[in-house]
Amino acid sequence: MDATIDLSTAAQALSLPHIRHQLIRLEDTVLFHLIERAQFPLNATIYHPGAIPIPGSHLSFSDWVLHSTEQLQSQIRRYQSPDEYPFFPDAMQELILPELVYPQVLWQNDVNYNSELKTRYVASVLPGCCAQTGRAERAEAQENYGSAATADVLCLQSLSRRIHFGKFVAESKFRQDTARYVALIQAEDRAGIDEAITDAKVEAKVLERLRVKAEMYGADPGLGEADAPRKIDGEAVVAMYRDHVIPLTKVVEVEYLMQRLRGTEWE
Numbered sequence: 001m002d003a004t005i006d007l008s009t010a011a012q013a014l015s016l017p018h019i020r021h022q023l024i025r026l027e028d029t030v031l032f033h034l035i036e037r038a039q040f041p042l043n044a045t046i047y048h049p050g051a052i053p054i055p056g057s058h059l060s061f062s063d064w065v066l067h068s069t070e071q072l073q074s075q076i077r078r079y080q081s082p083d084e085y086p087f088f089p090d091a092m093q094e095l096i097l098p099e100l101v102y103p104q105v106l107w108q109n110d111v112n113y114n115s116e117l118k119t120r121y122v123a124s125v126l127p128g129c130c131a132q133t134g135r136a137e138r139a140e141a142q143e144n145y146g147s148a149a150t151a152d153v154l155c156l157q158s159l160s161r162r163i164h165f166g167k168f169v170a171e172s173k174f175r176q177d178t179a180r181y182v183a184l185i186q187a188e189d190r191a192g193i194d195e196a197i198t199d200a201k202v203e204a205k206v207l208e209r210l211r212v213k214a215e216m217y218g219a220d221p222g223l224g225e226a227d228a229p230r231k232i233d234g235e236a237v238v239a240m241y242r243d244h245v246i247p248l249t250k251v252v253e254v255e256y257l258m259q260r261l262r263g264t265e266w267e
């Protein structure tokens with residue numbers, strides 16, 4: 001599975017305007033997948049291990065679908081791409097396509113916040129996104145279990161790509177201001193690193209743009225304001241980015257930087 005984002009040259013992958021452009025594109029991907037998911041009820045049963053018996057597995061139905069998807073996609077090179085990280089590292093299989101060689105732009109690291117992302121997605125993001133359309137309260141729809149879990153995979157994968165793109169942002173910032181970051185990392189000053197990577201104006205712009213996109217993509221242009229049901233609630237989308245997506249992107253940036261000096265002259 002080839003990279004959906006152009007990481008073909010190191011210079012391209014590390015240009016901050018280019019990275020921010022990719023983050024903006026990913027907003028559309030995340031939004032469209034959430035709109036797909038929000039048409040189904042919350043279906044809480046699919047997140048409880050054991051609630052739906054799966055032969056040979058103790059996973060929840062939703063996790064089992066994700067695990068099985070990762071098993072398949074690992075064979076077609078999804079996790080070769082430096083912006084893709086599995087939720088289930090134990091699902092990884094041998095490649096059936098020849099290995100792809102990407103330019104080595106990121107420093108060696110084992111930063112993976114997918115587990116935390118999935119917990120937040122199930123506990124907060126989904127209830128928020130399904131709620132405003134009345135779907136959180138709506139009765140479970142057993143016939144939609146498979147569709148909901150399939151949509152979850154797409155939502156989680158796009159959110160994961162978004163937050164782990166923080167590694168490219170961090171590498172770019174490190175190269176721009178190496179001396180400052182080396183000092184902060186050596187002092188293990190996570191709060192200081194967090195402050196250094198933060199650009200409040202950019203964050204405000206991200207949230208403002210998302211509000212507009214959610215308004216636009218969530219409305220059906222063929223229907224008038226009054227009778228047009230919203231496909232997604234703008235507030236829920238903004239809250240998801242404000243409370244989870246941006247904070248997790250920043251944690252990825254900080255933790256990546258904390259590993260950035262390993263094997264270098266500054267260690």
Ligand SMILES: O=C(O)C(=O)C[C@]1(C(=O)O)C=C[C@@H](O)C=C1
Pocket residue numbers: 020023169197198199200202203206245246247249250253
């Ligand atoms: O664009 C950046 O510089 C980023 O670090 C990404 C991001 C984001 O998640 O959108 C995170 C931290 C910054 O405060 C601004 C934006």
